[in-house]
Each structure stands twice: as structure tokens, then as C-alpha cells.
Amino acid sequence: MxxxxxxxxxxxxxxxxxxxxxxxxxxxxxxxxxxxxxxxxxxxxxxxxxxxxxxxxxxxxxxxxxxxxxxxxxxxxxxxxxxxRTLGGVDQACLRVAIKAKIADQLRDGPKSVAELAAGAKVDAGKLGRVLRNLAVKHCFSEVTKDVFANNRLSVCLLSGTNTNALVDFGTDELNTAFVYLPEALTKPEWLGSNGVEQTAYFLAHGQAHFKRYETETWRAERFSRAMIAYTGLQGGTDEIARIYPWPKVSPGTTFCDIGGAVGHVSFALRKMHPHVKVVVQDMASVVEDGHKLWEKEDPHGLAKGDVRLVAINFLEHSPVDGCDFYYLKHVLHDWPEADCVTILTNIKKAMIKKRNSKLLIHEFMLHDATQHADHAAAGAILAPPPLLANFGTGAQRRYMMDINMLACYNGAERTLDDFIRIGNAAGLQFSRLWEGGEVTVMEFACA
The missing domain is CATH 1.20.58 (Methane Monooxygenase Hydroxylase; Chain G, domain 1)
Structure with a gap:
């Protein structure tokens, strides 16, 4: 003791x-x-x-x-x-009821009684009132008089059609169900050391790997896409890399290659803020086709001049476009086990060596342990003021929650700076420094 x-x-x-x-x-x-x-x-x-x-x-x-x-x-x-903490799942269940019953939508025009809300949702009024009372205690909905509720600044996030609604809907549905199976997934003897998507809590809960399920249940894929837009907003938005990296100092005509960049929202934000930067967006062929439609609408001049290019890639098998000044990965490595991360970075290094001083920017959640690291602070990491835990504790909880989410759904992982440095070194890359913005961190690497 x-x-x-x-x-x-x-x-x-x-x-x-x-x-x-x-x-x-x-x-x-x-x-x-x-x-x-x-x-x-x-x-x-x-x-x-x-x-x-x-x-x-x-x-x-x-x-x-x-x-x-x-x-x-x-x-x-x-x-x-x-x-x-043990009873924390109660709130998730209550949020799920509120979404299914469209309570926020029903309250759009003003307060209503539990009886009115229950009639609109075709549920039991007594039971619904207990659910809403629990949420109101946590400041999601306001109980304005006895058994009469109104929207407030938290509950409007549950309005149908909003991206935050999709995030809460996805989280209280697929994710929470998967988390229940996490202990079983981690204690299966035959899964010890596994890294496949079919050896996950998500697979145990739903009988399919996450994205495999979406091939047939397309409405889930659409909901997930909107949920990720909401989550990107929480992290600082698609323009975060454009704000926190010193782009004004780079030369006109500098080329930025966004690998796994989907249709190119990050590159579009970069071009909008720093038009002197040329961009190459690389992703799967089907995604690149959708990207062309976006860029033809948003930056047709850049496409016509060749300042914007969209090129298909399988980054596990091929190197990106040669000779770019910057290569960029955002939320790619956390999907993959370490061996595959080394493969991805090795393929990028093959392209980097074609141009002197080419850099790789890795934009990911970076986990900090709870102790002070002077070398991390020297590299640009922000440490919490004492007596807080050095990683801000609960103040930075989402990145640690996301690590468990990646484990439960994909056998992926969020990583520490030391992890990224080790993986980079294995691919022949050397860490330079980092920039902290919102919840995610930009780490710069060069060829060793």
C-alpha cells in the first residue's frame, strides 16, 4: 500500500x-x-x-x-x-434513444412535454421521460419545467442531417456494440499477436469487417463519411495543415503530394490559403474519379494549368509521384500494422530521393505518456503545465479513445512520437521536428 x-x-x-x-x-x-x-x-x-x-x-x-x-x-x-465510469454506457444508450426518437427534431420549434414527444416517437412517455431526464442532468436538453424539455447548445448537435448527428449515431451504434466485445477479442488465445481486420472486436460484434460491411449496407458508409467530416472539424478542420505549417516560406511552385488524400479536401484547403503551392492528390482509382468532379467544380483553372493533379495509387504496392517537395499522409498509418506502415513509408522514400530536400509530413494523433519528456518538448511537443499530467490527461482524452477505437475496429493503432520515429527509421527516414495544432500533430521527416 x-x-x-x-x-x-x-x-x-x-x-x-x-x-x-x-x-x-x-x-x-x-x-x-x-x-x-x-x-x-x-x-x-x-x-x-x-x-x-x-x-x-x-x-x-x-x-x-x-x-x-x-x-x-x-x-x-x-x-x-x-x-x-462503470455506468458511462448509460449515457450512450440514452443518446441512441434520443436519435432514434428524433427528440431534437421534435423540439426544433420550441419546448414540448414528454407526452407530446413520446406520441411523436411512438414510445412510452414514462420511459422516454426517464431517458431525457438523465440526458438533461448532463446538459444535453434542458428540462424547462417538470416533464417539459427544450433543445440547448448540446442537443442541437443531434438534429437530423447534421454531421455531428451522424457521428453520435455511428458511435452509439456500431462502435459501442464493438467495444462490448473488446475483452473477448483481446483474450482469444488464437488471436494473440493478430493484426487482421477479422480478428477484431468489431468483427465479433457484427460478423463482418468494418468496411466490408459497408459494401452491402451503403447507408452505413454514407453515415460514416458524414461522421468523419464532423470528427475532422473537431481536430481543427481540413485546413489545419495549411495553418500550422510555415507554407509562406516555401518557394512558388512547391509541390505537395497528398497520399491517401481521398478527393482532396485537404489539398483544396491548402491551395485556397496558399495558391503558390501545386498539389498532387493520390488515392484509389475510384476515389480519384470522384476527386476530378470536385476539382473541376472548385478549381478548374488549377486543373487546366497542371497545378492540380489527381493520380491513382495503391500505396502498399507502389511509390507516389516522383520528385515532389512534400509528401503528406493524414490518418493513414493508424489504419495499418507496423510492418505495413514501414512498407508505405519505404515506397514514399523511393519517390523522395528523386528530389533533394524532399520532406514527408505525417499528420496523425500523437500519443504522449503521462511523464515529462524534455526531448519531446525540444522537438515541438506541447507539455501540460504542472501539476497536470504531462499529456493533459482527460483534456486530451479523445486521442486515447481513438487508439482504442482503432484497436477494436481494425487492429490499427495511434502511436507515440517514439513509435513514429522507429517506423520512420526502419524505412530510411529521419525525424526533423513536429508542429502541434488541434488534436493532431504534424511530424516532419527527411531521407536519412
């Missing part, structure tokens, strides 16, 4: 530091709203445009979330914390 050896003064200082971090972070949010001459939105505000989403506010929220969770974990009885 480990006993707390801190003095009363040290323990008091610890709690004081946490509360100070919260206070200062809230003050930075207030300052950002004041600087923008914007009123602070209330919980009852349903206008999403009223909410500022700046990097200052994202940084503040990260600290507030991390510090509040660490403060409660330090003060509350341990069984209290663990009981709440």
Missing part, C-alpha cells in the same frame, strides 16, 4: 495549482470573447454560430477538462469515481 507522503503545505499547493489553472483558463476564454466583441453563449443558446472556436479557446478547454477531472479524481472517494 502506498501512502501519501506530502506535507499539508504540499498538498494544499497541489490543489491550489489545479484551481489556478482552471481560473486562468476561464479568464482566457472570457478575454477571447471580449476581444471578438461577442457575448458569451449560455447553455440555452441553440445558435452554433454564437460559439467561438479559436485555438485560444481550444487550449483553454484542454486545460479546464484536464484540471477539473484531476481535481475530482484527487478529492472524491475512489468508488464514487469508478461507479460513475
Amino acid at each position: 502506498v501512502h501519501d507522503t506530502r506535507s499539508v503545505e504540499e498538498a494544499t499547493a497541489y490543489f491550489s495549482q489545479l484551481t489556478t489553472l482552471i481560473t486562468k483558463s476561464v479568464e482566457s476564454v472570457l478575454h477571447d470573447y471580449a476581444a471578438a466583441s461577442r457575448p458569451l453563449p449560455t447553455l440555452e443558446c441553440t445558435d452554433s454560430s454564437a460559439v467561438l472556436d479559436t485555438q485560444v479557446i481550444r487550449d483553454a478547454v484542454r486545460v479546464i477538462e484536464g484540471a477539473c477531472a484531476q481535481l475530482v479524481a484527487s478529492i472524491a472517494p475512489a468508488p464514487h469515481i469508478m461507479a460513475n
Whole structure:
């Protein structure tokens, strides 16, 4: 048994530091709203445009979330914390009910009673009221009077047709079902060391690999696509690489090759912000065909001049277009086991050596452990202020949740900086530095 050896003064200082971090972070949010001459939105505000989403506010929220969770974990009885976490699945189930019953849609024009909502959804009023009461306690929907509910700033995310609705729908459906099977998937003796998509919790839950299922259930594929658009927005949007990397310093005519770039939304955002950069978008042939339609509509001049090219590729078997200044991978490596990642990077290196000083930018979630690493800070990583966990703890929880998501669905993985460096070295690449933006990190590599 480990006993707390801190003095009363040290323990008091610890709690004081946490509360100070919260206070200062809230003050930075207030300052950002004041600087923008914007009123602070209330919980009852349903206008999403009223909410500022700046990097200052994202940084503040990260600290507030991390510090509040660490403060409660330090003060509350341990069984209290663990009981709440054990019952966390209740909220997922209630969100699923709200989506299936289209509660947010029913409340679009104003508050309604549980009886009215239940009639519209053809469900039991007493049971629906209990579900909505649980959500309202967590500030999703507001109970304005007894058994009368209204939308608020959280519940409007559940409106049909929104990308966040698709994200919640997908998560509370396919993902949560898969997570139930994660212990079984990890303890099957015959799956020890496996890395196939058919040796996953998702496969156990649904009887098919994730994307294989979508070949016949196309509505799921469409929902997943919209969910990923919502998730990209949470990470800073498609223009994040255009904002955080020093593109103004690169020469006109610099070529950016987006490997696995789908139809090219990231490249389009880069061209829009930095038109002096030429782009090559590479993905599967069928995806490239769809990409041509987008670019013919959005940047026909770039296509005609050759400043925009779309080229099919199988990156496990072939190298990308030779001689580009920058090669770029966003959320590609986390889908693949380490051996395949080395193959992908080796193929890219073959193209990089055709042009001197060519660089590879890997744009992925980067996991930090909870300890301070001076070498990571020197490379550009942002470490949390003490006494927070160095990785911001709960304030950065989504990247760790995404790691488990990749494990459950694909046998993929999010990785640490050391992991990326090891994989890069195995492919003949040397790490240079990194840039942290939203939730994901840009790591720069060059030929060794």
C-alpha cells in the first residue's frame, strides 16, 4: 500500500495549482470573447454560430477538462469515481434513444412535454421521460419545467442531417456494440499477436469487417463519411495543415503530394490559403474519379494549368509521384500494422530521393505518456503545465479513445512520437521536428 507522503503545505499547493489553472483558463476564454466583441453563449443558446472556436479557446478547454477531472479524481472517494465510469454506457444508450426518437427534431420549434414527444416517437412517455431526464442532468436538453424539455447548445448537435448527428449515431451504434466485445477479442488465445481486420472486436460484434460491411449496407458508409467530416472539424478542420505549417516560406511552385488524400479536401484547403503551392492528390482509382468532379467544380483553372493533379495509387504496392517537395499522409498509418506502415513509408522514400530536400509530413494523433519528456518538448511537443499530467490527461482524452477505437475496429493503432520515429527509421527516414495544432500533430521527416 502506498501512502501519501506530502506535507499539508504540499498538498494544499497541489490543489491550489489545479484551481489556478482552471481560473486562468476561464479568464482566457472570457478575454477571447471580449476581444471578438461577442457575448458569451449560455447553455440555452441553440445558435452554433454564437460559439467561438479559436485555438485560444481550444487550449483553454484542454486545460479546464484536464484540471477539473484531476481535481475530482484527487478529492472524491475512489468508488464514487469508478461507479460513475462503470455506468458511462448509460449515457450512450440514452443518446441512441434520443436519435432514434428524433427528440431534437421534435423540439426544433420550441419546448414540448414528454407526452407530446413520446406520441411523436411512438414510445412510452414514462420511459422516454426517464431517458431525457438523465440526458438533461448532463446538459444535453434542458428540462424547462417538470416533464417539459427544450433543445440547448448540446442537443442541437443531434438534429437530423447534421454531421455531428451522424457521428453520435455511428458511435452509439456500431462502435459501442464493438467495444462490448473488446475483452473477448483481446483474450482469444488464437488471436494473440493478430493484426487482421477479422480478428477484431468489431468483427465479433457484427460478423463482418468494418468496411466490408459497408459494401452491402451503403447507408452505413454514407453515415460514416458524414461522421468523419464532423470528427475532422473537431481536430481543427481540413485546413489545419495549411495553418500550422510555415507554407509562406516555401518557394512558388512547391509541390505537395497528398497520399491517401481521398478527393482532396485537404489539398483544396491548402491551395485556397496558399495558391503558390501545386498539389498532387493520390488515392484509389475510384476515389480519384470522384476527386476530378470536385476539382473541376472548385478549381478548374488549377486543373487546366497542371497545378492540380489527381493520380491513382495503391500505396502498399507502389511509390507516389516522383520528385515532389512534400509528401503528406493524414490518418493513414493508424489504419495499418507496423510492418505495413514501414512498407508505405519505404515506397514514399523511393519517390523522395528523386528530389533533394524532399520532406514527408505525417499528420496523425500523437500519443504522449503521462511523464515529462524534455526531448519531446525540444522537438515541438506541447507539455501540460504542472501539476497536470504531462499529456493533459482527460483534456486530451479523445486521442486515447481513438487508439482504442482503432484497436477494436481494425487492429490499427495511434502511436507515440517514439513509435513514429522507429517506423520512420526502419524505412530510411529521419525525424526533423513536429508542429502541434488541434488534436493532431504534424511530424516532419527527411531521407536519412
